[in-house]
Amino acid sequence: MYACIYIPGLADAQIPALRECADAFSPNVEYSEEWAVIDIRGLSKLYGPPESIGKAIAQRVAGLGARVGVAANPHAAVAAARGFSGLTVIPPGEEGSALSTLPLDLLAPEQEMRETLESWGIRTFADLAALPETGIAERLGTAGVRLRRMACGAEQRPLIRDKDEFVFEAGMELDHCVELLEPLLFVLSRLLNDICGALSTQSLAANELELLLNLEDGREFTRTICLPFATRDAQTFLKLLQYDLAAHPPNAPIVAVHLRAIPVQPRVVQGGLFVPLAPQPEKLELTLARITALVGEGNAGSPELIDTHRPGAFQLTRFSAPETKSPQSITCAEPRLAIRIYRPPLPAKVLALEGRPQRVNALGVNGSVAVYAGPWRTSGDWMTPQPWSYDEWDVALESGGVYRLRRQPPNEWFVEGNYD
Amino acid sequence: MDRSALAAHLRTKVQLQQQLDYVYAPTGILGFDSQTGGVPRGAITEICGPASSGKTTFLHALMANLCAKGEFCAVVDATDSFDPVSAATAGTDLRQLLWVRCSRVEEAIRSADLLVHSGGWGLIVLDLSDVKPEMMRKVPVSYWYRFKRAVENSPATFLVLGLEPYAKNCAAMSLELQPGKAVWSGAHRDFQLLRGMDLDVIPRRPVRSHVRVHLHSRAC
Numbered sequence: 357m358y359a360c361i362y363i364p365g366l367a368d369a370q371i372p373a374l375r376e377c378a379d380a381f382s383p384n385v386e387y388s389e390e391w392a393v394i395d396i397r398g399l400s401k402l403y404g405p406p407e408s409i410g411k412a413i414a415q416r417v418a419g420l421g422a423r424v425g426v427a428a429n430p431h432a433a434v435a436a437a438r439g440f441s442g443l444t445v446i447p448p449g450e451e452g453s454a455l456s457t458l459p460l461d462l463l464a465p466e467q468e469m470r471e472t473l474e475s476w477g478i479r480t481f482a483d484l485a486a487l488p489e490t491g492i493a494e495r496l497g498t499a500g501v502r503l504r505r506m507a508c509g510a511e512q513r514p515l516i517r518d519k520d521e522f523v524f525e526a527g528m529e530l531d532h533c534v535e536l537l538e539p540l541l542f543v544l545s546r547l548l549n550d551i552c553g554a555l556s557t558q559s560l561a562a563n564e565l566e567l568l569l570n571l572e573d574g575r576e577f578t579r580t581i582c583l584p585f586a587t588r589d590a591q592t593f594l595k596l597l598q599y600d601l602a603a604h605p606p607n608a609p610i611v612a613v614h615l616r617a618i619p620v621q622p623r624v625v626q627g628g629l630f631v632p633l634a635p636q637p638e639k640l641e642l643t644l645a646r647i648t649a650l651v652g653e654g655n656a657g658s659p660e661l662i663d664t665h666r667p668g669a670f671q672l673t674r675f676s677a678p679e680t681k682s683p684q685s686i687t688c689a690e691p692r693l694a695i696r697i698y699r700p701p702l703p704a705k706v707l708a709l710e711g712r713p714q715r716v717n718a719l720g721v722n723g724s725v726a727v728y729a730g731p732w733r734t735s736g737d738w739m740t741p742q743p744w745s746y747d748e749w750d751v752a753l754e755s756g757g758v759y760r761l762r763r764q765p766p767n768e769w770f771v772e773g774n775y776d
Numbered sequence: 777m778d779r780s781a782l783a784a785h786l787r788t789k790v791q792l793q794q795q796l797d798y799v800y801a802p803t804g805i806l807g808f809d810s811q812t813g814g815v816p817r818g819a820i821t822e823i824c825g826p827a828s829s830g831k832t833t834f835l836h837a838l839m840a841n842l843c844a845k846g847e848f849c850a851v852v853d854a855t856d857s858f859d860p861v862s863a864a865t866a867g868t869d870l871r872q873l874l875w876v877r878c879s880r881v882e883e884a885i886r887s888a889d890l891l892v893h894s895g896g897w898g899l900i901v902l903d904l905s906d907v908k909p910e911m912m913r914k915v916p917v918s919y920w921y922r923f924k925r926a927v928e929n930s931p932a933t934f935l936v937l938g939l940e941p942y943a944k945n946c947a948a949m950s951l952e953l954q955p956g957k958a959v960w961s962g963a964h965r966d967f968q969l970l971r972g973m974d975l976d977v978i979p980r981r982p983v984r985s986h987v988r989v990h991l992h993s994r995a996c
Contacts, residue, residue: 639895647876651877651879651883659870691991692866693973693993694859694866696906727965758958
């Protein structure tokens, strides 16, 4: 059995009251714009027969201007609540006769079907219920058949509940201020276990974790851990928080801790026997965090060449093992000559004759020039605050080594790199 | 057979057996792979030589071949000298490359240690090419044994580049690169172009291989 609470012209301010009334009777409730349908099966032991249940609901919603309908299926309950005032209880099996006088508009047919039925003179539930089902199916299709069954009060369907919004958060106010990382990690471990346990029960994972620390001086300190993959492993999150807080300490005693995980669907990975070796995402993330703590932020990642005319322009992006293509092999008889770049370029004193380098003196690079090639003039970004303009030379020294020199205005020489 | 001869004979036999147990990863350089088979997996390979001897060229060819096979490479750059443009030109897929830019030798060694222990890499490179040998001599030998232990049960190749051999007995393969002649084109002294360099690769370990591999690298 189902009960419908219908409030004509339901205002936003009345929605919480409607929800409270409905939730008081059953957790299985479907909400719409102006009504709520409650599954009242099982309430007979508390309230008695359907009439008593209906009266209890009507008493609860008194003052909201609501109408209540009780019937054997949700459609009939909604139609009864919308069609009749006050409390309407339809005994099982009598839906057709109880709803017969209701206008067809309560079924909300599509415009085209409404026009067709009106042209046939169909105005009420009884008129539609009197039509043969086969004829309705031939002329109006399955939608028409369903409409007829609703007019008969015989259409069954399950309730469509709202998706519960789960919030994966945990927090704790500390009895004493925490200044050191180790005791803070103890607290974070407990909160992470709660959050990851909640994620696990909902078959979800998280790829973002927000940490909020309330400090003794009243400030709030926030850190966000973003992962390229979703996980619900508390240890992984704890380790990442540990490395992050070690690199970015709050610098004040902590009085409260709050953690929030952003839930996402867990990743689905299909392994294979012949897939090339790749770093495990969790291990990789922890390793990168530890390396970053060693070498500093922005010094570990994948190089990406920038599409610009500036020679050697690149940026470091976050490394995440991409999906690899089918394995191939590159073989060559003559490998490409590589250059090692000095960062920053080595200042050099170059003895030049008619602009051609004859002798180079720099840190670790000294000698007479045996062979030179150049200059190659390059310049760009003239309209920007950082234009460049210099000449490049390839030189081989008599003492050994092949280097790339750079001369930039007014007459500064640098050793840019060595061919190795 | 006296004792010293017997010890030398047994030592060679053990090394031979160890070499037979390794799986080799081709470098993609035909001349080198045909003579040696490539570089051993699950072991340390050391490449040493002075500036402009071809160490980086060798490295980029190996990286390009392994990336083409779908493996991931990590370069721990002790002196921030890596050139991604050269690597991309050689054929390396930079998305499969992790570059760790260090400013001190200690950072480089610890980063390499973390990578070796994390697993999943096809190639881990510890680039000490521009580090002065006197600084490297302060690194305890036990570090190299630690690297050897960590890599031996994995399919990764651990490559060390340096001016001198540092890993020594811990390396399963040790290559010495001698600077070859640079090749220039152009008739006139003032209109020349660097075309490439000759490379001389001498395998020092395994002991059984006394072959010199001559390579010619091509400039861009």
